[in-house]
Amino acid sequence: MKFISLLGATGSIGTQTLDVIRNHSDKFRLVAISVGQNIELTRKVISEFKPELVSVKNQADYETLKGEFDSSIKFTFGNEGLVEVAVYDKADILVNAVMGSIGLFPTLQAIHAKKTIALANKETLVTAGHLVMSAAKENGVSILPVDSEHSAIFQCLQGENDKEISRLIITASGGSFRDKSREELTNVTVDQALNHPNWSMGAKITIDSATMMNKGLEVIEAHWLFNLPFEQIDVLLHRESIIHSMVEFEDTSVKAQLGTPDMRVAIQYALSYPKHLALHDGKRLNLAEIGKLHFQEMDYNRFLCLKLAFQAGKAGGSLPTVLNAANEAAVSAFLNRKISFLQIDDLVEKALEKHEIIKYPDLDAINLVDQETREYIHSLI
Amino acid sequence: MKFISLLGATGSIGTQTLDVIRNHSDKFRLVAISVGQNIELTRKVISEFKPELVSVKNQADYETLKGEFDSSIKFTFGNEGLVEVAVYDKADILVNAVMGSIGLFPTLQAIHAKKTIALANKETLVTAGHLVMSAAKENGVSILPVDSEHSAIFQCLQGENDKEISRLIITASGGSFRDKSREELTNVTVDQALNHPNWSMGAKITIDSATMMNKGLEVIEAHWLFNLPFEQIDVLLHRESIIHSMVEFEDTSVKAQLGTPDMRVAIQYALSYPKHLALHDGKRLNLAEIGKLHFQEMDYNRFLCLKLAFQAGKAGGSLPTVLNAANEAAVSAFLNRKISFLQIDDLVEKALEKHEIIKYPDLDAINLVDQETREYIHSLI
Numbered sequence: 001m002k003f004i005s006l007l008g009a010t011g012s013i014g015t016q017t018l019d020v021i022r023n024h025s026d027k028f029r030l031v032a033i034s035v036g037q038n039i040e041l042t043r044k045v046i047s048e049f050k051p052e053l054v055s056v057k058n059q060a061d062y063e064t065l066k067g068e069f070d071s072s073i074k075f076t077f078g079n080e081g082l083v084e085v086a087v088y089d090k091a092d093i094l095v096n097a098v099m100g101s102i103g104l105f106p107t108l109q110a111i112h113a114k115k116t117i118a119l120a121n122k123e124t125l126v127t128a129g130h131l132v133m134s135a136a137k138e139n140g141v142s143i144l145p146v147d148s149e150h151s152a153i154f155q156c157l158q159g160e161n162d163k164e165i166s167r168l169i170i171t172a173s174g175g176s177f178r179d180k181s182r183e184e185l186t187n188v189t190v191d192q193a194l195n196h197p198n199w200s201m202g203a204k205i206t207i208d209s210a211t212m213m214n215k216g217l218e219v220i221e222a223h224w225l226f227n228l229p230f231e232q233i234d235v236l237l238h239r240e241s242i243i244h245s246m247v248e249f250e251d252t253s254v255k256a257q258l259g260t261p262d263m264r265v266a267i268q269y270a271l272s273y274p275k276h277l278a279l280h281d282g283k284r285l286n287l288a289e290i291g292k293l294h295f296q297e298m299d300y301n302r303f304l305c306l307k308l309a310f311q312a313g314k315a316g317g318s319l320p321t322v323l324n325a326a327n328e329a330a331v332s333a334f335l336n337r338k339i340s341f342l343q344i345d346d347l348v349e350k351a352l353e354k355h356e357i358i359k360y361p362d363l364d365a366i367n368l369v370d371q372e373t374r375e376y377i378h379s380l381i
Numbered sequence: 382m383k384f385i386s387l388l389g390a391t392g393s394i395g396t397q398t399l400d401v402i403r404n405h406s407d408k409f410r411l412v413a414i415s416v417g418q419n420i421e422l423t424r425k426v427i428s429e430f431k432p433e434l435v436s437v438k439n440q441a442d443y444e445t446l447k448g449e450f451d452s453s454i455k456f457t458f459g460n461e462g463l464v465e466v467a468v469y470d471k472a473d474i475l476v477n478a479v480m481g482s483i484g485l486f487p488t489l490q491a492i493h494a495k496k497t498i499a500l501a502n503k504e505t506l507v508t509a510g511h512l513v514m515s516a517a518k519e520n521g522v523s524i525l526p527v528d529s530e531h532s533a534i535f536q537c538l539q540g541e542n543d544k545e546i547s548r549l550i551i552t553a554s555g556g557s558f559r560d561k562s563r564e565e566l567t568n569v570t571v572d573q574a575l576n577h578p579n580w581s582m583g584a585k586i587t588i589d590s591a592t593m594m595n596k597g598l599e600v601i602e603a604h605w606l607f608n609l610p611f612e613q614i615d616v617l618l619h620r621e622s623i624i625h626s627m628v629e630f631e632d633t634s635v636k637a638q639l640g641t642p643d644m645r646v647a648i649q650y651a652l653s654y655p656k657h658l659a660l661h662d663g664k665r666l667n668l669a670e671i672g673k674l675h676f677q678e679m680d681y682n683r684f685l686c687l688k689l690a691f692q693a694g695k696a697g698g699s700l701p702t703v704l705n706a707a708n709e710a711a712v713s714a715f716l717n718r719k720i721s722f723l724q725i726d727d728l729v730e731k732a733l734e735k736h737e738i739i740k741y742p743d744l745d746a747i748n749l750v751d752q753e754t755r756e757y758i759h760s761l762i
Contacts, residue, residue, distance in 0.1 A: 155634060159540020164657040169668075236668060246639070249657035253536060253646050254639040254666050258627070265634050272632075276545040282633035287550075287617060287676035295668035 002028050002271065005088045007106060008097035009033035010041045012202045013120040013146065013263060017095050018045060020268045023280035028271055032088040034081060034098070037061065046073065053088050055081025082106045087113040093271065095146070096121045099204055100328050101370055104128050108363070111135045118270035120146035122221045127321045128366050129224030143225060144270040149218050150225055151266035152244035152257035158274065168222055169246040171238040172298065173198045175209035178239065182302055188341045190334065198241040198261050207331045211344050216309020220320055223313055230314050235306060237296040242285070259285050304345040308352060318358040318369045325373035326351035333381050347377050383409050383652065386469045388487060389478035390414035391422045393583045394501040394527065394644065398476050399426060401649045404661035409652055413469040415462060415479070420446065427454065434469050436462025463487045468494040474652065476527070477502045480585050481709050482751055485509050489744070492516045499651035501527035503602045508702045509747050510605030524606060525651040530599050531606055532647035533625035533638035539655065549603055550627040552619040553679070554579045556590035559620065563683055569722045571715065579622040579642050588712045592725050597690020601701055604694055611695050616687060618677040623666070640666050685726040689733060699739040699750045706754035707732035714762050728758050
């Protein structure tokens with residue numbers, strides 16, 4: 001039995017994680033969760049899974065909920081609550097499925113508490129990969145990827161020697177606007193951007209898919225997870241999202257992981273690793289039915305955010321923190337209809353240009369850069 | 382340094398094996414070879430690689446060659462020579478790249494001599510998989526696949542638990558006649574059949590690709606190598622031969638091995654296992670350049686040989702021996718312009734129908750069935 005803490009239990013990855021736990025209740029037990037503001041769903045999750053610790057975002061919701069359940073369930077709230085869930089002593093694994101750089105501090109605390117980390121929060125590695133990976137190494141902690149792309153690479157690397165890797169090939173569906181030229185993006189709406197062709201995900205990541213920033217964040221994440229220079233990481237446009245990513249070895253042999261798009265495969269693998277367990281209601285891949293898989297080179301001028309991400313990643317230091325914070329602030333402004341779609345990469349580019357890189361930022365420096373970047377973006381809107 | 386014996390040194394797989402050894406002379410050393418009747422090439426191979434033991438097919442060639450080289454090289458010939466090479470005491474690995482069921486006995490002897498077997502001779506497992514695999518188990522010997530399909534599966538299984546496999550998916554290019562209907566096959570010629578779209582291989586295997594018997598033999602080989610029932614082995618038509626084969630696990634996750642068609646990848650991996658070494662002049666996979674990969678369900682009525690192979694494999698006992706011997710005899714007759722292309726599967730089917738299955742044939746029984754089947758096929762021509 002593995003005991004699990006889950007940050008972001010009511011989000012897209014969170015609810016799919018609950019589905020995996022539900023269908024393998026003999027193997028996984030949920031002991032602690034954090035949630036945002038979806039209190040109705042939180043009630044259901046508590047009733048079904050009976051976690052021992054529940055952290056909510058706001059104090060008001062905390063006051064409401066704690067009166068509704070018996071005292072065997074402990075309630076808490078806010079940023080302190082997130083950390084309390086992350087380091088909960090009964091948990092073996094922390095699934096970090098919160099959105100944005102808020103996931104960083106709880107992850108670091110969980111690493112120090114020697115929890116295995118199942119990481120869906122890619123901003124954690126983008127914004128502070130050097131701190132996270134060195135803390136993981138020091139504490140002998142595994143960081144298991146939950147993203148489908150990184151899970152694919154991780155699966156392909158089982159039984160292999162990392163030193164024989166020549167290249168990672170991360171596939172990209174191209175997102176909602178893959179068939180539009182840059183000119184055609186001028187007037188696209190939030191609703192159009194939220195309509196992803198292959199994956200059902202949260203709003204922020206769906207916008208990131210449309211700008212291709214999501215792929216850029218994944219490239220930086222892959223750099224840290226698999227300890228490879230950016231020159232050995234390629235991105236390949238693959239419309240169908242069937243090949244989730246690939247690894248090329250020195251002998252030109254390429255391994256790929258494929259499947260019907262279903263985030264639960266990656267989530268479950270992180271929980272069951274190194275085992276593959278049966279996937280409840282999983283749809284088996286039928287390539288004959290699909291007929292064709294398409295591949296296309298990335299156009300870095302069309303997808304400017306991806307180019308910016310490579311630049312920020314290669315420059316390193318505090319620049320990826322700027323990339324991530326500027327993107328979070330800009331996407332949030334787009335979702336709130338305050339800026340147009342093409343302003344997202346424009347704002348990110350401005351923030352990157354303005355920043356003076358700190359070579360080895362510590363956590364305080366990262367938090368400061370993150371905050372200043374968001375303020376700068378807001379000043380431009 | 383790994384010391385290598387090579388059966389079939391002047392054939393297609395043989396010369397590619399020599400290329401691998403040539404380009405990693407710090408890691409591999411050729412100590413013994415067997416050859417057929419290409420004496421000119423044999424001279425070159427001996428001069429370049431200086432093996433300690435050379436076996437030729439015919440006594441006349443043996444007499445010729447042994448006078449030409451100094452006495453540090455030992456010459457031998459015939460079936461005894463094959464075995465002498467297979468069990469040569471200095472060798473760590475036997476690469477069995479001869480064609481046809483003649484490869485069986487030397488393989489069994491090499492297993493008893495505790496050599497690692499790199500197996501390109503698929504007829505060995507088809508005709509006597511139960512004897513070969515149980516001998517390998519008893520002697521603690523590894524059978525490493527050299528076929529691109531089985532190497533793909535073998536690579537995908539590194540670091541995995543065989544018990545979590547739900548399915549093997551063996552890809553098939555469809556061979557020279559994949560776009561022809563059965564009716565259109567009536568008058569095809571030997572030269573047309575020898576023109577394979579993706580792979581450059583020997584004559585017999587190229588005809589087997591056109592009839593799809595090659596895929597049938599591979600299915601039976603996979604059954605033995607990976608210890609899976611035929612119900613868990615699928616064949617998928619994939620024109621480009623880029624995905625060399627796949628493994629599906631219980632969680633619906635599929636792993637595939639891909640690459641530019643180049644037999645040296647599989648040969649080298651068997652020699653360098655578990656390492657990937659740089660491949661000399663290897664062409665890296667460029668999926669964007671290829672653009673599309675196509676997949677199609679197999680038509681078992683169009684490719685009758687594949688259906689017959691599944692039937693023979695499932696029935697088991699001595700029936701796969703009949704399948705293989707009948708096919709070898711029929712293909713040989715086709716290559717000698719004695720029968721038409723469509724008569725190949727007709728003759729194989731007749732031989733299968735006539736045979737009374739021996740449930741657990743020993744080596745003598747297998748040899749007898751093999752011989753009787755060939756005689757039966759000859760009687761029908």
